[in-house]
Amino acid sequence: MSDYIIGIDIGSFNICAAAGKLDKYGKMQIMGITSSECNGVKKGVVVDIDSTSESIKKCIYELERMIDIKIQGAYIALPGGLSELMQSKGIVAVSSEDGEVTENDVKRVLKAAKIITIPSDKEVIGVIAQQYIIDGYDKIKDPIGMSGVRLEVDAQVILAQSTIVNNLFKSVNKAGIKVMGLVFEPMAISKVVLKEEEIQRGVILVDMGADSVNIYDYEGGKINDINTIGLGGNTITNDISVCLKVPISCAEKLKKKYGAVGYFNKDKSSKIEVNSGYNGKTHIDYNILVEVIEARVEELLLMINNKLKFLKNYENISEIVIVGGGISQIKGIEEFSRKILEKPVRIGSPNYIGASSPIYAVVAGIVEDAASSMKVKHENKINEYEDNNKKSYENWTEASTREKENYENSGFVSKIKEFFTDFF
Template sequence: MNEYIIGIDIGSSNICAAAGKVDKHAEMQIMGITSSSCSGVKRGIVVDIDNTSESIKKCISSLERMVDTKVTEAYISLPGGISELILNKGVVAVSSEDREIRKNDVKRVLKASKIITIPNDKEIIGVIPQQYIIDGYDKIKDPVGMSGLRLEVDAQIILAQSTVVNNIFKSVNKAGIRVRGVVFGPIAVSGVVLKEEEIQRGVVLVDAGSESINIYIYEGGHLRNISTLPLGGNIITSDIAVCLKIPVSEAEKLKIKYANIGMDSHKDDFKIDINANYNNKVKVSYNMLNEIIEARVEEIFSLIDKEIRISEYYDKLSGVVMVGGGMALINGVEKIGKNILGKLVRTGIPKYIGASSPLYATAVGVVRDVSDSMKLKNSMDMDLSKDDDLPDYKKIIEDEDEKEKEDKGNRFISKIKDFFTDFF
């Protein structure tokens, strides 16, 4: 089991799990990836632990068959939409007599940066250093080995509601998986779909799920802003079902198979036979289907555009990258996005064999991020349980084995053309 790194992404409609391995060339390879449907999560928050746990079990069982090994531990992603970023500074004196900065000094300054006042219902999940400052000299990425008297850090403190995070942990534990650590979702995704040049110059990462859309703004090499829209791909499916008077399950199938928006004209119209209620077959117009989808996608992009424009980074942004299964899989979505956002739009696809889908970006990103941390320690065969030097946002919040024992006894709407008035 130790040769594999397992990453789990718990989404609102799907659980995705990826198994990766570091090869002899110190490169990470994805050895297996799979997903299963889930209805126990709403907008990144677990609302049904039993349902979520069963979905995780099903997903992990499928992954075990792929990699032919028993999976008992994993890293999970922490959604950015349920988190909050706070900027803070930490300051310490260099402890060694020769004034050389060592790892312990870095740990102390990061700990100092976490001394802030937080609400009772929230907790610090981790800290992301933006820059280190030595005796007034800033923009230092790695101060270890340098000399100085005073070490400072400008850091982003990640906060999340304790109950939300604990329920995610409970769901994974109940599925028989021990959580070895957490990876902050925006960090995971950006590592596999964004280029370093984009992060430096300025880019928007849009993670569109089934019930929420997380918008991450990067600039100057750092995550600058997080915002969330309370709608996602499910609202498109709902529009199709309501307008065409068909079951939601059939509407989802139509969306996945026939969605093709952004065309200048729909000349090649044809009828699609689908099963309606009581086994009755109805014919649906291909052009009408895509007009319904396009109308809602335009509205969603308008809301995304509004969120981006109210930030101070709009003029610095070079483009928009889309991931997730809510919108990124719709054919033609890049063209609609470019027209509305006024920025280049592309779909973010992990460059790994067998995982080249925006749906798998977060799960692959978790595996990639843990793999990179292993490389930093220059020990490809390290014991993953010894994670003292991993980035802070990977730390396990508490001993989940003990926690599991304790728990066993406690069981936008805006206008979108005029479709709805046409159909009713």
């Protein structure tokens, strides 16, 4: 069985796939990452299973070539904009006779928190524990090993429409890949671009997609709110295409290569030669290009700012972190965003070699989230390995004298000594 952890981010413009592996210290490393274009997803929802499946196949094939293994299973993400959070509470009695909370008790109380009334077209995707309570004492993060009679949990239950989840699964399965698990996208991204202190203090994560923008509000160590704007980076591409009369594919390349806002869009006053289709070439004005880009970026940021103003904890927001596609890579976007949003802004990039780009935040988060659940097992293996090594060393020490005598009697050690004497 392979030790690789595979993650797939199914987006509206790109599908990204990454392979991670735990090193000997239990830290996750990205061993390979790739992406391919996708036309079968709109605003995070699969609208064409066949097209999405083909894009996944292509992406996985490239990843297989990088890591030289056959990929059979992967973890995927559920976009936060397609989800709903509900508060819930679970209560169970501690099962052990000595009153010690076990891992099984934690599983039981989380399962109890999932027992809620939900609409028939939705299903429970997962549960996020906010705090555990033992015999009335709250704010417990890890109750395992503690003593008590009654175990409670305050949790958030993640809901999603059954059809959306089923179509995601079908797209991946049709590509010949088994879905190993479903990761909640806001939690996945937060693991690789946010610090625990930020999540406690109050931070906004803005995921700039091609068709939509998801805004995640974190405070007090948990996600408080999710907001979605039904516009994204594709609107900039469309505006460039219409205003400058160039094909969509050409407009996308212009956005990525020359996109700039604020001070950075005043550096040039020149013409750009582009292919207008059918081997024809045309020249466009650089200043017009950046004016179109800046106007749409400003509009999107103003829409984000309006959403933020309605948040209860708006005054407590310490920072805004932007991840996602082309908008996060536009020159000058940080300074430009600070002026409009009136908050500190930074671009969130995963701290992994080969994956340190905001476009890989989701897929790196998927792999990290899956890896975190394996770290405990990994640490147990290390402890077991060290214990076995210690026992082996003790056994070897006890037997070393006897073995040495046997080797010397057979002439093995003396022959080695003669070999090194002659060699040097």
